[in-house]
Amino acid sequence: MRVIGLMSGTSYDGIEAAAAEFELSGETVRMRPLGRLSHPYPDQLRTRIAAALPPAPTSTEAICVLDTGIGQAFAEAGVRALGQLCDGDADLVVSHGQTMHHWVEAGVVRGTLQLGQPAWIAEATGLPVVADLRSRDVAAGGQGAPLVALLDALLLRGLPGVPAALNLGGIANITVVAPDADPLAFDTGPANALLDAAVRHFTGGTEEYDRDGCGAAAGQVNPVLLRRLLDEPYYRQSGPKSTGKELFHLPYLLAALADAATPEPNDVLATLTRLTAVTVADACRAHGVSQLVVSGGGAHNPTLMRMIADELPAVHLSSSDDLGIASDAKEALAFALLGYLTVHGLPGTLPSGTGARHASVLGSITPGRQPLRLPAPADTAPGRLLIVASPLAD
Ligand SMILES: Nc1ncnc2c1ncn2[C@@H]1O[C@H](COP(=O)(O)OP(=O)(O)O)[C@@H](O)[C@H]1O
Numbered sequence: 001m002r003v004i005g006l007m008s009g010t011s012y013d014g015i016e017a018a019a020a021e022f023e024l025s026g027e028t029v030r031m032r033p034l035g036r037l038s039h040p041y042p043d044q045l046r047t048r049i050a051a052a053l054p055p056a057p058t059s060t061e062a063i064c065v066l067d068t069g070i071g072q073a074f075a076e077a078g079v080r081a082l083g084q085l086c087d088g089d090a091d092l093v094v095s096h097g098q099t100m101h102h103w104v105e106a107g108v109v110r111g112t113l114q115l116g117q118p119a120w121i122a123e124a125t126g127l128p129v130v131a132d133l134r135s136r137d138v139a140a141g142g143q144g145a146p147l148v149a150l151l152d153a154l155l156l157r158g159l160p161g162v163p164a165a166l167n168l169g170g171i172a173n174i175t176v177v178a179p180d181a182d183p184l185a186f187d188t189g190p191a192n193a194l195l196d197a198a199v200r201h202f203t204g205g206t207e208e209y210d211r212d213g214c215g216a217a218a219g220q221v222n223p224v225l226l227r228r229l230l231d232e233p234y235y236r237q238s239g240p241k242s243t244g245k246e247l248f249h250l251p252y253l254l255a256a257l258a259d260a261a262t263p264e265p266n267d268v269l270a271t272l273t274r275l276t277a278v279t280v281a282d283a284c285r286a287h288g289v290s291q292l293v294v295s296g297g298g299a300h301n302p303t304l305m306r307m308i309a310d311e312l313p314a315v316h317l318s319s320s321d322d323l324g325i326a327s328d329a330k331e332a333l334a335f336a337l338l339g340y341l342t343v344h345g346l347p348g349t350l351p352s353g354t355g356a357r358h359a360s361v362l363g364s365i366t367p368g369r370q371p372l373r374l375p376a377p378a379d380t381a382p383g384r385l386l387i388v389a390s391p392l393a394d
């Protein structure tokens with residue numbers, strides 16, 4: 001089955017599309033990646049997303065406009081992926097949508113809202129769409145995140161030592177796959193969320209992020225500011241746990257700067273980069289991680305990668321590319337896999353990762369142009385994932 005995954009993370013830097021062929025036989029799922037592309041959000045839509053994100057107040061009118069605009073942008077990304085990655089031939093689209101709110105109270109997730117009306121995607125591509133993948137896990141008592149954990153666990157299982165996958169998006173999340181133990185997965189804290197907010201703030205919005213970590217590399221860590229930021233209770237909570245930009249936003253950073261004045265912007269960037277490295281490293285040390293497979297936009301930041309390596313001298317760092325999954329495509333491929341499991345009646349969550357009462361079949365399905373025909377339900381959940389290069393039969 002040929003599946004397109006569409007994802008935009010908390011950084012809302014654009015939509016990542018990836019396609020893959022999947023085949024399930026017994027405990028093994030084979031995945032053959034077909035490529036990836038990035039599809040930018042129109043400037044006006046990005047501005048609207050930024051304006052509606054917490055802690056800003058918003059209106060149901062703004063939410064309606066965003067649901068439509070994001071749905072249309074995802075539909076364009078889906079059409080491009082269908083043409084450019086799949087030669088016009090695919091079976092399913094899986095859309096994460098854009099998270100606008102992840103509602104956490106006292107460590108419990110009470111709701112999570114991803115916008116991007118899937119009807120636009122189904123209408124434009126003619127394909128059935130699996131969307132809204134997080135809500136069912138929340139309804140089953142889970143965090144609804146990190147959902148990439150299933151792909152990580154299947155991919156890393158069997159590697160030597162205690163392997164872990166780290167994704168450095170707006171938020172950083174880790175999946176630890178210790179031998180003979182259930183996988184653990186949780187958000188460690190901000191990866192780029194505060195860094196991006198600082199860069200936008202200091203440049204008046206002309207720059208979106210600290211390109212290649214140049215600002216942080218030119219600055220000095222302010223230990224007082226770092227200590228102030230590390231006071232955040234989230235870091236001391238044990239998993240399962242998840243967080244988002246509801247917590248780690250610009251006013252949060254400005255409050256810390258009010259307590260620990262740091263006049264030089266590059267020193268703020270250096271400190272925020274170190275904060276990500278320290279919180280990631282603390283999570284790795286707490287779980288005895290011996291090798292870390294990194295993905296996500298933060299993997300392109302050499303200053304961040306150097307600081308993580310400094311904090312974890314005994315841990316072997318590599319990229320998910322080395323395992324056959326392009327670092328920037330991993331989350332989109334993870335969602336493609338989850339939707340593939342959904343249409344086979346298979347769960348997409350690990351209760352040990354999200355904290356749910358049980359594993360759930362994820363998402364809601366919007367039919368495509370043809371009557372909805374689902375594959376026969378599979379009776380064995382996959383135990384391993386093989387990345388293959390040659391075409392699959394299924
Ligand atoms: N060359 C780079 N140098 C520094 N940071 C980068 C670079 N490329 C991407 N990033 C960071 O990665 C972020 C996007 O990562 P991504 O994995 O798409 O996150 P999300 O899943 O939250 O959208 C950007 O906002 C930026 O902070």
Ligand SMILES: [Mg+2]
Nearest residue numbers: 009011013014
């Ligand atoms: Mg992104």
